[in-house]
Amino acid sequence: MAVSQPTDAYLQSTDIIDWxxxxxxxxxxxxxxxxxxxxxxxxxxxxxxxxxxRHSFDYQLNPITCRASDVLHxxxxxxxxxxxxLAALLRANQIPAxxxxxxxxxxxxxTSYCLHGFNAVYLQDVGWYRVDARGNHxxxxxxxxxxxxxxxxxxxxPEETTFPDILSNPLDSVVKTLQKYPTWDxxxxxxxx
Numbered sequence: 674m675a676v677s678q679p680t681d682a683y684l685q686s687t688d689i690i691d692w693x694x695x696x697x698x699x700x701x702x703x704x705x706x707x708x709x710x711x712x713x714x715x716x717x718x719x720x721x722x723x724x725x726x727r728h729s730f731d732y733q734l735n736p737i738t739c740r741a742s743d744v745l746h747x748x749x750x751x752x753x754x755x756x757x758x759l760a761a762l763l764r765a766n767q768i769p770a771x772x773x774x775x776x777x778x779x780x781x782x783x784t785s786y787c788l789h790g791f792n793a794v795y796l797q798d799v800g801w802y803r804v805d806a807r808g809n810h811x812x813x814x815x816x817x818x819x820x821x822x823x824x825x826x827x828x829x830x831p832e833e834t835t836f837p838d839i840l841s842n843p844l845d846s847v848v849k850t851l852q853k854y855p856t857w858d859x860x861x862x863x864x865x866x
Contacts, residue, residue, distance in 0.1 A: 677796040679769030679771075679801075680841070682841035682842075683764070683769035683770060683771050683795065683841050684764050684767065684769055684840065685764070686761075686764065687755070687842065688740070689739060689740050689741065689757055689842070689843060689848055690757055690760050690761045690764065690843075691740055691741050691742050691761060692741065692760075692761040692764045692765040692810050693765075693852055694741070694742040694761075695762050696745055696746065697741055697742055697745060697758075697762065697765055698743055698755065698765050700745060700762060701718070701761075701762045701763075701765035701766050702722075702765075704717040704718050704762060704766070705717070705766050706722055708820070711766075711768050711796065711797060712765050712796050712797075712798065712799075712819065714763075714768060715763060715766075715768055715794050715796065715804075715817070716817045718758060718759060718762040718763055718768075719794075719804050719806055720817065721762070722755055722758055722759045722762065722806040723755075723806040723807070723808055723809065723815065724808075724809075725748065726744060726745075726748055726749060726750055726755050726758060726806075726808070727745045727748060727750045727808065728749075728750070728752065728755070728807060728808040729748045729749050729750055729754075729857040729860070730751065730857055730861055731808060731810060732744035732749065733857055733858070734747075734749040734857055735749075735855070735856050735857055736749075736855060736856075737750075737751070737754075737851055737854055737855055737857065737860050738750040738754045738851070739753075739754055739757065739848060739851035739852055740757070741757045741758045741760070741762075742761075744757060744758040744808050745758055749766035750805040751790075751851070751857075751860065752789055752791065752805075752825075753788075753790035753843065753847045753851060753865075754789045754851060755790075755806050755807060755808070756791055756792045756806065756843070757804045757843060759792050759804070760772065760792055763792075763794055767797065769794070769795035770792055770793070770794050770795070771789070771792065771793045771794075771795075771801075771837075771839040771840055771841055771864070772790060772791075772792060772793075772839070772840045772841075772842065772844070773791050773792060773793050773803055773836065773838070773839055773840070774788050774789065774790055774791075774836050774838075774844065774847075775788070775789040775791070775824075775826060775828070775833065775834065775835045775836065776788060776789075776833055776836070776866070777826055777828075777833050777835045778829065778830055778832070778833060779864065781829070782862060783830040783832060783833075784828070786832060786833070786864060786866055787864035787866050788844070788846075788847065788850055788864070788865045788866060789805060789825070789826060790808070790843070790847060791804065791806070791807065791824060791825070792804050792805070792806065793839040794822065796819055798819075798843045799819045799820045801839055802819045802820065802822065803822050803824060804817055804822075804824075805824040805825040805826075807825045809825075813825045813826070844865070846865045847865050849855070850863060850864070850865045
């Protein structure tokens with residue numbers, strides 16, 4: 674992966690990763706309750722976002738969310754938004770978190786493509802570890818099993834790729850797309866690539 678050590682940038686609160694928001698801090702504190710081990714806290718945060726925030730496309734839910742506190746409030750988001758919330762919960766617990774992307778076939782035929790967003794978390798014993806809180810269903814089984822990664826999607830076509838970079842902020846193109854399209858179906862027709 675492209676980053677070897679976390680910097681303060683991977684702990685920052687921003688307009689989108691607004692972990693200083695009271696509801697984010699409250700949820701992060703609840704997920705860390707009784708735990709001193711950062712890996713266990715990260716696991717709790719991952720499972721909570723994966724299992725409690727509904728994927729907008731899967732459930733055909735509005736509104737489209739982007740800011741972490743909005744994802745938490747509405748309990749829905751596309752993969753990108755869910756990664757924003759997971760990063761905020763991790764950072765609120767002083768666990769460095771970044772953003773990763775894959776280029777995947779939308780139709781699983783290899784004719785059209787989009788970006789898929791997920792996270793990397795820095796674990797003391799492992800280093801950077803990629804996790805995907807997109808949400809599981811029949812054909813998706815993302816897990817938190819360090820050091821073994823188990824992301825939501827496996828590459829199937831030569832044009833698909835998992836980008837090696839771990840970014841401290843979400844891609845601007847992703848944020849702009851989430852902010853431009855207000856409904857799950859309008860966003861689905863205009864997924865960032």
